[in-house]
Amino acid sequence: MKPSHLHAVHANESAAHGSVRSYTIGLLLSVALTVASFATVMAGTLSAHVAIALVVGLCVAQLLVQLVYFLHLGTGPGQRGNTAIFACTGLLIVIVVAGSLWVMHNADLNMMPTDMSIERARAKD
Template sequence: MSTTYTHASEHAAHGSHGSLRSHLVGYALSVVLTLVSFGAVMGKLLPPSAALAIIVALCVAQLIVQLVFFLHLGPRKGQRGNSAIFACTVFLIAIVVSGSLWVMHNATLNMMPMQSIPAAR
């Protein structure tokens, strides 16, 4: 007896890829977060440091919304492997980016010529 492998059988085995309602909720949250970010920048109601902190927080929230509602990553049994792979990828990217910034910072400090000291009069 041979079995045929199709995308439909795989889809049935792994469950749903989200409902219309969950996609609409994710879309609405994404639009709201984008508008709040835009308003924080264009409104100029906050000092730059506070605006930057708010933008970063909204960016992280947007990332979480995208991962949960559109990529369907989460703690569900079928998604644990994908979530673990994603977490490892984020960790490796953080290592590469922070290491690169550290190397560039140290190269800038060690390779730039010192400023000449003006002669005393």
């Protein structure tokens, strides 16, 4: 490889990883969202349902800031593969969590009540 080609590779590499400006914006947004969540709970002026909804909304915003500014997930041509892998991972997590909750719910429904004796449970069959 020619030295000029190596320089071009390193220039593209640093651009793909973000700049000091983008990291600073991400940091400031993260701190602002964290302070807003903390202030929402500590102020105590909102009802519990509204406070929970607001904190969840701020949490989703924080997640998006982290993904865009620090993990560099985006819709650009170079990021589509990473975004697709992230989406598949999220889908698998949703499937595993939902499946686990479904299994636990059905196990709870089919459990023998604690006040029923084994003989009485056998007699029901």
